Amino acid sequence: MIDQTDRALIVATQGGLPLVPRPYAAIAEQLGIGADEVMQRLRNMVESGVIRRIGAVPNHYAIGWTANGMTVWDVADEQVDALGAVVGGLDFVTHCYRRPRAMPAWPYNLFAMVHGASRDECAAKAAEIRALLGAACGGSDILYSTRILKKSGLRIGS
Incomplete structure (x- = not known):
């Protein structure tokens, strides 16, 4: 099961991580928690199977793979x-x-x-x-x- 903070974290990241030098800090600020907590919660959700993975989803055409x-x-x-x-x-x-x-x-x-x-x-x-x-x-x-x-x-x- 996930709590309200986990759910808010999923909603905040499901469209992608912010394109800033410290994305977890930006998400943490948005949620009112620490960056370390953001990373630990994501790690826990991956380990428990709540989320499958955290990874890049490139636009193949934009990087030249037509x-x-x-x-x-x-x-x-x-x-x-x-x-x-x-x-x-x-x-x-x-x-x-x-x-x-x-x-x-x-x-x-x-x-x-x-x-x-x-x-x-x-x-x-x-x-x-x-x-x-x-x-x-x-x-x-x-x-x-x-x-x-x-x-x-x-x-x-x-």
């Missing part, structure tokens, strides 16, 4: 978890997860997002993943985004 490709892979079921962990650990994969197949039209069960300045760059990254997967890979494709649909998580009201 090609955003969701690579999809048909990976042997008995190897997908282990191989997914390896693929997810690549520095150019921003997120990686397993999903159920929808046979016969959709044989893919491993998804890995890659970004680049061009589709050729994304294809080169996909080729690296294919080489890593080796014989465990039965097929793949790349689905390119054409626009940003959502850049935020769940929001709660104040």
Whole structure:
């Protein structure tokens, strides 16, 4: 459970941290508590699972990544978890997860997002993943985004 201060902290940060040299101090001032308490409360909420993570959500287009490709892979079921962990650990994969197949039209069960300045760059990254997967890979494709649909998580009201 969260108390009123935790809830206020979630509301204050759910749109992003302030772009100032000391963001936790700015939030602390807004909430009338100390910066150390802000950091400890956030840490506690992450550790307890109330919030999943604190991280940057970049606008890929603004930083020059105009090609955003969701690579999809048909990976042997008995190897997908282990191989997914390896693929997810690549520095150019921003997120990686397993999903159920929808046979016969959709044989893919491993998804890995890659970004680049061009589709050729994304294809080169996909080729690296294919080489890593080796014989465990039965097929793949790349689905390119054409626009940003959502850049935020769940929001709660104040």
